[in-house]
Amino acid sequence: MKADLKPDLASYLLAMADDEMILAHRNSEWTGHAPILEEDIAFTNLAVDEMGHAGLWYRLHADLADEDPETYPDRLVFFREAPFFRNIQMVELLRGDWAFSMLRQYLFDVAESVWLPDLASSSYQPLAETASKIAREEMYHLRHTQAWIRRLGRGTPESHRRLSQALDEIWPYALQLFVPQPAEEELAAEGLVPLKSAARETWLAKVEADFKASDLALPDGGEPPTTDRRAHSEHLVGLLTEMQSVARAYPGVSW
Amino acid sequence: MVGEQGDQDRLAAFEDRIARGEKIEPGDWMPEAYRQQLVRMISQHAHSEVVGMLPEGGWITRAPNLRRKLVLLAKVQDEAGHGQYLYHAAETLGVDRQELLEALLTEKAKYSNIFNYPTLSWADIGIIGYFVDGAAILNQTMLARCSFGPYSRANIRICAEESFHMKQGKEMVIRMARGTPEQGQMVQDAINRWWWPTLMMFGPHDSNSPNSPQLIRWGIKTRTNDDLRQTFIDNLIPELHALGLTVPDPDLSFDEDTGHWTIGEIDWDEFYRVIHGDGPCNKERLDARRKAHEDGRWVREALAAYAERVETVEVS
Amino acid sequence: MTDTQWPRFYVFKQDSPDFPHLNCGSVHASDGEMALLNARDVFVRRPDCVSLWVAPASRVAEVTVEGLAALESPATSGQEQDYEVFTKSASKGQHARVGKVVANSPADALRKASEAFNSDSWVWMVVPSAVIVASPEDEGPAWFEAAHDRPFRHQSFYRTERLIREIKAGQHDPPGDD
Numbered sequence: 001m002k003a004d005l006k007p008d009l010a011s012y013l014l015a016m017a018d019d020e021m022i023l024a025h026r027n028s029e030w031t032g033h034a035p036i037l038e039e040d041i042a043f044t045n046l047a048v049d050e051m052g053h054a055g056l057w058y059r060l061h062a063d064l065a066d067e068d069p070e071t072y073p074d075r076l077v078f079f080r081e082a083p084f085f086r087n088i089q090m091v092e093l094l095r096g097d098w099a100f101s102m103l104r105q106y107l108f109d110v111a112e113s114v115w116l117p118d119l120a121s122s123s124y125q126p127l128a129e130t131a132s133k134i135a136r137e138e139m140y141h142l143r144h145t146q147a148w149i150r151r152l153g154r155g156t157p158e159s160h161r162r163l164s165q166a167l168d169e170i171w172p173y174a175l176q177l178f179v180p181q182p183a184e185e186e187l188a189a190e191g192l193v194p195l196k197s198a199a200r201e202t203w204l205a206k207v208e209a210d211f212k213a214s215d216l217a218l219p220d221g222g223e224p225p226t227t228d229r230r231a232h233s234e235h236l237v238g239l240l241t242e243m244q245s246v247a248r249a250y251p252g253v254s255w
Numbered sequence: 256m257v258g259e260q261g262d263q264d265r266l267a268a269f270e271d272r273i274a275r276g277e278k279i280e281p282g283d284w285m286p287e288a289y290r291q292q293l294v295r296m297i298s299q300h301a302h303s304e305v306v307g308m309l310p311e312g313g314w315i316t317r318a319p320n321l322r323r324k325l326v327l328l329a330k331v332q333d334e335a336g337h338g339q340y341l342y343h344a345a346e347t348l349g350v351d352r353q354e355l356l357e358a359l360l361t362e363k364a365k366y367s368n369i370f371n372y373p374t375l376s377w378a379d380i381g382i383i384g385y386f387v388d389g390a391a392i393l394n395q396t397m398l399a400r401c402s403f404g405p406y407s408r409a410n411i412r413i414c415a416e417e418s419f420h421m422k423q424g425k426e427m428v429i430r431m432a433r434g435t436p437e438q439g440q441m442v443q444d445a446i447n448r449w450w451w452p453t454l455m456m457f458g459p460h461d462s463n464s465p466n467s468p469q470l471i472r473w474g475i476k477t478r479t480n481d482d483l484r485q486t487f488i489d490n491l492i493p494e495l496h497a498l499g500l501t502v503p504d505p506d507l508s509f510d511e512d513t514g515h516w517t518i519g520e521i522d523w524d525e526f527y528r529v530i531h532g533d534g535p536c537n538k539e540r541l542d543a544r545r546k547a548h549e550d551g552r553w554v555r556e557a558l559a560a561y562a563e564r565v566e567t568v569e570v571s
Numbered sequence: 572m573t574d575t576q577w578p579r580f581y582v583f584k585q586d587s588p589d590f591p592h593l594n595c596g597s598v599h600a601s602d603g604e605m606a607l608l609n610a611r612d613v614f615v616r617r618p619d620c621v622s623l624w625v626a627p628a629s630r631v632a633e634v635t636v637e638g639l640a641a642l643e644s645p646a647t648s649g650q651e652q653d654y655e656v657f658t659k660s661a662s663k664g665q666h667a668r669v670g671k672v673v674a675n676s677p678a679d680a681l682r683k684a685s686e687a688f689n690s691d692s693w694v695w696m697v698v699p700s701a702v703i704v705a706s707p708e709d710e711g712p713a714w715f716e717a718a719h720d721r722p723f724r725h726q727s728f729y730r731t732e733r734l735i736r737e738i739k740a741g742q743h744d745p746p747g748d749d
Contacts, residue, residue, distance in 0.1 A: 025316065028324075031331055032312035033543070035551025036576065037305065037342070038598055040335040042612035048328050049717060055321055074320045098554050133720075139713035144608050151601070154564070155557025162553070246377045247319035253435055255319045255377075255427065280659070280694050282635045326723050332616070333724075339613055343579075343596045352576045352599060408665060409596075416617075422729035429734055433743070497739040552574055558601035559575055565602065 001124060001190060008183035009124065009192055010064035011086070014076070015181060015229055017057035018087035021077060022236070023108060024050035025243055026095050035098055042144065046105060049137055056130050063126070078247035082236045086229045090173035092236040099152055099162035100170065106145035107174045107207065112138045114202045118194035127192070146210055153214025160215060167216060176224035178203070273474040278404035281347040289403075289473055292466070294348050296475065297406055301341035302359045303367035306540050308334045310374045311383055319377060326423050327380065333420065337413045344405040360545050368526065369456050371534035378431055378438070378445040384424015386446075386453040389491065392417050393483050394457070402474030432498040439499070446495070447503045454518070455526045457484035485515055492516045579628035580606035581698070583657070583668065586619045594657055594666035594696065597628060603704035611706070611714055617724055620715045623706040626698045632677035633696045639685055642678045649675035653700040656684040658692040666696050 001009065027047035034040040058073035065072070091108070095101050116138055119131035152159045178200040187193045208218045225231075265284050272279065279285055312331045318324035342352050358364035369387055374380065395417060399410040431438040458464060458480040470476040495502065506519030528534065577599045583592040595614050600606035606625040615623065634642060651673050657666035669688045674680035680697040688695070706714050722728045737743055 028315050028328055031315060031328065032308040032335075033547040033550075035547070035554035036599065037335055037339050038600065038609040038613060040308070041332055041339065042609055044328060044332040044335070045612045045616070048325060048332070048721070051321070051325055051328070052720070055325075077321060078319065098551070136712045137717045139710065140611070140717075147604055147608060151558050151561045151605075152554075155561045156553070158553045159557030159560075242316050246317050250319070250435070250437065253438060254430060255323055280635055282633060282638055282694070284637065322723070329616075329721065329724050336613055336616070339598070340596055346579065346597070353574065356576065404659075412595075416724075418726040419724060419729065422726050422731045423723075425731040425735075426729050429731065429738070433738075493739070494735050497735065555575060555577065555601075558605065559577060562577075562602040 001192060005183070005187060005190060005192065006064050008187055009127075010061050012181050012184070012187060012193060013057050013061040013064065013127070015086040017054045017061060017073075017076075018085050019091055019108075020050045020054035020057065022085070022087045022239065023091040023105070024048075024054060025239060026091065026093075027101065027105065029095050030101065043101075046141055046144070049141065053134050053137075056134065060126055060130060074247075078244045079251070080240075082232050082240055083230060085232065085236060085240075087232075087236075088173070088176040088179075088229065089225055089231070089233055090170065090176060092233060092239055093170070093173065094235055096166065096169075097162055099159065100166040102145060102148045102152065103163060103166045104170055105141075106149050106210075107170070107177070109138060109142040109145050110206050110210075111177045111199070111203055113142050114199045114206070115194055115196070118199070121191075122193060123191035149210055149216075150214050153211075153216050163214070164216065167219065171219045172222045172224055175222055176226065179224060179227045179229075181229070270472065273402045273472075277402075278407060279402050280404045281349075288469075289475075290348055292470065292473075292475060293403055293406060294345055294350055297341055297345040297348075297409075298350070298355045298358070299365050299367075301338045301345060301355070302364055303370065304334050304338035304341060305359075306366045306370045306544065308338075309540055309543055310370055310372070310536075311380055314374060314377065314380050317377065318380075323427070330384070330420050330423065333416050337409075337416070340409040340412055341406075344403075344409045347405045356548065360541065360548060362532065362541065365530065367456060368529045368534065369452050370540060371529050371537045372449070372452050373536050375448070376441050376445060378428075378441040379449070381424045381427030381431060381442060382445040382449045384420050384422075385428050386424075386449055386491070387456070388417055388420040388424060390453055390456045390487055392421055393487055397476065397478050397483065400474075400477055428500075429498060432500055443500055446500060450502045450504070451521065451525075452529075454484060454488070454521055457481075457487070459523065459526070460521075488516050488518060489514075577601045580610070580625040581628055581631050582606075582610040582614055583624040583626075583703075584610075584614055584620055585622040585624075587621055591668040592622065592624055592657075593664075593668075598625065600625075603627070607704050607706060615715055615718055616721070618715075618718045620718065621711060622708070623714070624703045626703045630702045631696060631698045632681055633694065634681045634685070635694050639682070642682055644678075649679075651675045654680040654684070654697040655700050655703065656680075656688055657696040657698075658684070658688050659694040659696075660691045666694065671700065672697070 024047045027043060027050065031040060031044045031047070034043055055073060058076055059069040062069040062072040090104060093104070112135075116131050116135035120128050120135055122128040122131065149163070152163045154160070178196045180196050184193065184195065188195045204218070211218055266286055269279070269285060308331050311327060315324065315327050315331065318327050342355060345355060346352060355364070359366065374383070392414065395410045395414050399407055399414055401407045401410065428442055431442040461467060461479045461481045464480055467476060467479055492502070492507070504519045506517075508517050510517050529537070578601075579597045580600055580603070581597050582595055584595045585592045598606050598609045598613055600609050603625060607623060610623055610625050614620075654672050654674055656669050656672055658669050659666045672680055672683040672687055674683050674697075677697060681695055684695045684697055685692070
């Protein structure tokens, strides 16, 4: 790949890693508090998978940034301040109720189901291989969250109301999934990554179909709260304060 | 055959089967006392796994690196899984999981005391794996030979998964003991708080365990409390000493004649106080389980309603 | 509405194509699709698995040798259908799939199963093939591959025993030097 694109691809990968990591952390907050024992196990599996995926993307990022893939990921996750994270705001929001967390995971899973197969044909071999492996696991995630959305949508009046409320709150944030990343066009021109704008329509169509089966209406329009992945809410500060607390109390120490 | 003679014959045949090492399966004749003991023991074991998710689960969000975070997530997830296998074993004896959960949440059922202690530092997570899971493994290895098929099989599955739990804790403790002075202090402090409660996990002294002889005759237990506790101590003390760590027991000594480590007196007052609800975290543990249960009610109802509606549609 | 933990579904797991499905336990789920998804997360976090089945506990019938005599007489009418048969011997193991019978009721199926599959068997379990929900054959990798990529779930990933032996033997420098 062109040398001047390396930093841009590295940033792209960092953003993907941060999305997965922050989302996985939020999901892990449910462990021990899920509505039923089987979901303590199942939803935690999603968190374990997403965290594993984050690790893979962080390693690829480290390679491109000429850093040690064994140690750099921990430095990125546990020693960066909030303004330096590159996740979308949707994943840092508080976990809310079960409907909110399920819907957030569902919207993210649909997005991954759309762009991971495209990433699997990236001209950058390590990226293609990683995307291909992750895509297989994500297929299962989507089945799980699709099943949940359908059941919450058509369960009881209460579950439908909670899901609707969650949708109203989360929809603008979800739109940030498709905001193009910096230098995305140049990266796409080299076949390194797909264009997010193309993925958006496919995503909307899939979501609309699932919403229909859940008696939910696809919201009209809407704008994401930001188009800049450097912009975060204060929720991220609270999250990082907790997540980084032990690591930062003893920097440089081996655990 | 009806009447006392019939029951006595059946009891003799039942005890013969156990003596021959056969498994008793759901649907086989069993004395009511056997069934009741098992329901109590298995459900208590299941409740312990589920409540046991909480002291460590709270630290998932604070694990200091990616590897430890993933490992802790996987471990706590396994604990939920173990609870799940154990509730299943209890259910094969005809009890309903809903009833078992209600008994836990209304404090009619017990769970292992050890989970009523607080986790105060990251080192506690290592010690829980090393000590608490280490103790549990000894117990569960014994229960894997239990005469009741579903409980034996659940424990076999649990043992296979639990050895990673102990080892990851041990790995953490080794690293901390050989790390910085602060890490060393942190892990020694954790030991000072978890040592005695862990020893109490094996239950009262044999002289104070009235149920044990019958449990042994019926193949539910195969080793006594003191026997298991001694094995645990003998395995662990040399390892701790090799790491430069100590246990908070001024009376600890090695008996050259028996080859065993002898310990000081266990504070059984503390044991009974905590069992009866007066431990440091009893209230918090149950409050957390109650909240999860209550908060989840609308979810369970929604899916039950959906299933009913789908069934109705399919039938009509 | 009374609170519920949802009905139970028995879970049957096939570790490899050379082995039969084994009954590994049960899950609570609101319906078959959720049961299958839950079963995968509860029972397939570690390798191997190629196929997963779930069936409502209410449709599973079981009998031991002792109980055979007390089985109700076979119905004279009733639709004939396929039943999957699982058996277990007295001393060990999980219920393993041994084959199928055609029968017109659960009791009839159990009786036929005990006749058709009776070497070394102590317990028979039957379930109508039609109520089994199976993992999709063409989605094997999506469902079961992840288990192979999580080595930290396995005890061999941790070198603690060798490390402790070495420390005891004084093969490592005193603490603080690592």
